[in-house]
Each structure stands twice: as structure tokens, then as C-alpha cells.
Amino acid sequence: MSSSPNGEPLVRLSGVNKWFGELHVLQDIDLEIARGEVVVVIGPSGSGKSTLCRTINRLESIQKGEIAIDGEKLPEEGKQLARLRSDVGMVFQSFNLFAHKTILENVTLGPIKVRGKSKAEAEKHARELLERVGVSAQADKYPAQLSGGQQQRVAIARALAMDPKVMLFDEPTSALDPEMINEVLEVMIGLAGDGMTMIVVTHEMGFARRAANRVVFMDGGRIVESADPETFFTNPASDRAKDFLSKILNH
Amino acid sequence: MSFLADNFPLLRDAFLTTLALAVTSGICALVLGTLLTAMRVSPVAPLRAAATFYVEVFRNTPLTVVFFFLAFGIVEIDLQFPSRFISAVAALSLYTAAFVSEALRSGINSVPSGQAEAARALGLDFRQTLGTIVLPQAFRTVVPPLGNVWIALAKNTSIAAGFAVTDLTATLQRLANQNADQLLVVFMAIVVAYLIITLPSAWLIGVIERRTAILR
Numbered sequence: 001m002s003s004s005p006n007g008e009p010l011v012r013l014s015g016v017n018k019w020f021g022e023l024h025v026l027q028d029i030d031l032e033i034a035r036g037e038v039v040v041v042i043g044p045s046g047s048g049k050s051t052l053c054r055t056i057n058r059l060e061s062i063q064k065g066e067i068a069i070d071g072e073k074l075p076e077e078g079k080q081l082a083r084l085r086s087d088v089g090m091v092f093q094s095f096n097l098f099a100h101k102t103i104l105e106n107v108t109l110g111p112i113k114v115r116g117k118s119k120a121e122a123e124k125h126a127r128e129l130l131e132r133v134g135v136s137a138q139a140d141k142y143p144a145q146l147s148g149g150q151q152q153r154v155a156i157a158r159a160l161a162m163d164p165k166v167m168l169f170d171e172p173t174s175a176l177d178p179e180m181i182n183e184v185l186e187v188m189i190g191l192a193g194d195g196m197t198m199i200v201v202t203h204e205m206g207f208a209r210r211a212a213n214r215v216v217f218m219d220g221g222r223i224v225e226s227a228d229p230e231t232f233f234t235n236p237a238s239d240r241a242k243d244f245l246s247k248i249l250n251h
Numbered sequence: 252m253s254f255l256a257d258n259f260p261l262l263r264d265a266f267l268t269t270l271a272l273a274v275t276s277g278i279c280a281l282v283l284g285t286l287l288t289a290m291r292v293s294p295v296a297p298l299r300a301a302a303t304f305y306v307e308v309f310r311n312t313p314l315t316v317v318f319f320f321l322a323f324g325i326v327e328i329d330l331q332f333p334s335r336f337i338s339a340v341a342a343l344s345l346y347t348a349a350f351v352s353e354a355l356r357s358g359i360n361s362v363p364s365g366q367a368e369a370a371r372a373l374g375l376d377f378r379q380t381l382g383t384i385v386l387p388q389a390f391r392t393v394v395p396p397l398g399n400v401w402i403a404l405a406k407n408t409s410i411a412a413g414f415a416v417t418d419l420t421a422t423l424q425r426l427a428n429q430n431a432d433q434l435l436v437v438f439m440a441i442v443v444a445y446l447i448i449t450l451p452s453a454w455l456i457g458v459i460e461r462r463t464a465i466l467r
Contacts, residue, residue: 059368079376086374096369100388110373113383155369162373 008071010035010166010197011056016065018051025051026062027221033166038198040208040229043218044244049201050093052218053170056199057088070165086114089159089167093174095151097143097158103130104139107158115162122161129157133187149180153187160191167191169200205248209233217241254433255440258426265422266444272336272408272418273448276343277401283344284351291356292381302352309349314410318342322414339411343404350400358393359385391463398456405448419444 009032018026025048033039041049054060056067058074058081067074069088075081097106107126111117117125130136133153135146143151152172159167169188173181185207192198192211202208208215208229215232217225217240225238233249236242255262290302309317321342325331332338362385370380412420423441427434 057372059372082371082374082376084374085372088372090369090372092365092369094365096363096365098366098369098384100391109383110375113379114374158369158373 009033010070012068014066016062018062025221029223036195036197037213038192038211039214039216040212041201041216047218048221049218050170053168053201056168057085057090086162087165089164091155091159091169091172093171095155097151097154099143102140102142103154106154107161110162126161129160133157147180148176149183152184156187166197171201173204254436261422262440265417265419269408269418270448272339272411273405275340276347277404279344280347280351283348287352288355292359306349306352309346314346314407317346318410318414335415339416347404354393354396354400358389361392362388394460401452402449
């Protein structure tokens, strides 16, 4: 897999700044993500990487700068924002499957409510997606009846059901038991292989090595370093990245 | 037992009056309380402030004072209810709506914020998120507290007895005054009549609670 940085970037952040009260969590972020590119964002906790991910579909607002998706500036509120969000898939750390809906309903809700698809059409597509992530047997169960790994795979299927242009993953394996991490990563690696544009906040260095085109290292609300995985892991340019890698790779 | 048979029409009418007070006020309070809750979670600040003011005033005022005001106080501003029954329904509804609103709001707060976030991330707008994801889950958690509000309301109707509504409690006073030798029987009959209203409610609340429970 190689990066395909042809044409206009699919996601573009320029001069993005965000404060939580006094805390300057995102400082002058410039980042461009090409169509089909898989970018892994890593960094110590509190570095702003999750916040960065959440600004891209405006679950977090920004105070300065501009974010554009597919050449379209992110709207502030209302119908326009809802429409743009429907093109951006999001997978959360804590899954956030709708607790009162079945697995199948979780996956069909967006296509029916937002895309106006018929129930039959949405269910057909949903079953294919559940098959693809390996949880088709659980379609009529409720989220709490599934393991964490299964729930997260359903969450990926739910996001894919909207045919998104880009997928955001906000620490998708951090809430999982160790033996369930791989089943989720396998699905994500498959997606990357199919050419999905992905922004992944994660601590899984194995995933970064196998599937990423680029690793973005953040610290203190800034992007410190951006490099291909091989370069980043074997020969990081900044001291902070070296320090971070020595802490996480020595165990 | 012939005593009860002799006074059956009186007891029956009193029971029906109490039931009518509770049910009518309950429906009005539910409608008003839901409206107040919608105001309290709305993005419009003056609406939130008005609803919060209302809830705090009525939640912290004794019900008897509300009754007094609606029975006598509003005459000062040239207003009067067409009947004492309607005056009692108004007092009970205005008062209970504050508690309904609090229960509903706690239900909305109990839905994890990730649920609304996931809905918004899919592209659902504010109304769809509230209607399909947040409120259906809020309602389920709110069944037990709403049940408590209903039972409290059923018993609060007894205050209407002090304002010339011939409900169960008024009838208790009347029968007890006239039949000192039958005091225990009178008490028993009245208590049973209240239980007929509240016990099935408690059972029904339990059933609804089990039916609508969601796994987390």
C-alpha cells in the first residue's frame, strides 16, 4: 500500500486552535489528509490527539482556524453540519451503540433517518456489513449482549452504512480486553486495504506499522512530527518522539 | 357492615371524586411537565430560565399554599375558577408539573452523552437525536420516579378536602363526626379506597418498568 496524494486533500485543517477554558489544547494545527490515506495519530495522553479527531466532525468546536472536508468548509451548526457529518464515519472508544436498539437497527438507523433509504434496502446493506465485520449472527441482539470486540465491530459497520468519505477512529481499542483488540484491528486493516481514508487515534503501534501511510506525533497540543511509519519508528526526528517511543516500546 | 352498605353511595361518590381529581390532574401535570422539560433543555436561554423559575417556585411552595392562592388569592386579581373541583385540579396540576419536570429532566441527564454524540456523528439533527435516541431512553429510566410522583399526587388530592371538595378525606371527616361509634370502620373504608387507587398503580409501574427495561 502506498499513499496516493493526488489532487486536493480530502481533509484539510489549517491554523486550527482550540481552548478548554485556559487550556490551549490545539495549537496551530495544520494537517492535510489525501484521499485513500491512512493516518495514525499518536502521542502521550493529554496531547490533544482525541480532541483533534473530534474537531474533524465538529463534535468539538474550534475557536480559530478552518477545517474543510472534500473542499467544503465545516459548517457551524444546523442541517448543513448534520449533512456533512453524515459523510464522516466515527468510531468511539466506548462504542456508543444505541442501547435501546438491536444490532441491525443500530446499523440501519442512519441510512433510514438521514439518507432516506427504504427499510428493506437499509437492512440488506446492513446485513452485508455485519457479515463483513463478522457479527451477522448477532443481528437481532441488543448491544449489551455482545462482547466489547463485537460491539466495536458493529460500531464500524454502523459508520460504514453511511458510505462515508472518511472514517475517524478515536482510540477504538482502548476500552477493549486484550484478547479482543485483534479482531477489531483486523477489520480496520481490511478497511485500509480497501482504500478507505482513515484517521486513527491509537496506541496500537502494530497497526500503525502494518496499515498506516503516515504517523502524526502530537505533544502538548501541537503536531511535533509527521513521517511514514518506518522512518518514525526506527529514526524519529524529535527528542520528544524518541522519549515517547522509548517509554512505550520497551515493555 | 350495614353501616358501610347504608353509606355506600356517599363513599362511592367520594371515591370517584378523588379518582377524578388524581387522573385529571395527573394528565394535566404530565403535559405541562413535559413542556417545561422541553423548555429546560432547549437552546433558548430565556425559555430555560422561565421553566427553571417555575419549577423552583412550585417545587418549594407547600401545596396547601398553592390551594389557598387559587381558592382565595386570585380573587384579589379578579379571577375565579368556575368550580371548586377545577380550582383543586389547577392547584394539583401546577404543583405536580414541577415534580414531573424534574423527573423527566433527570431521565434525560441519565442517558450517556455518547448516545447523543453517536447520533449526531451519523448526521441526525437536534430533533431526530432527541426524538429517536435520547427521549426513548430517558422515558425508560423515568418510569419509577414518575410512578412515585403519581402516587404522591393521588394522596395529595386529600388537601382538596380542606377546600370544600367532597373527596374521600372530606367524607372521612363527615362520617367520623356523625358516627363516633363506627370510627375504625370509617377509617378502614377510606384507607381501602385510597389503596384501590394507589396499589394497582404501584403494580402497573412495576410491569411497565420491566417491559421497558434496557440492558446496559
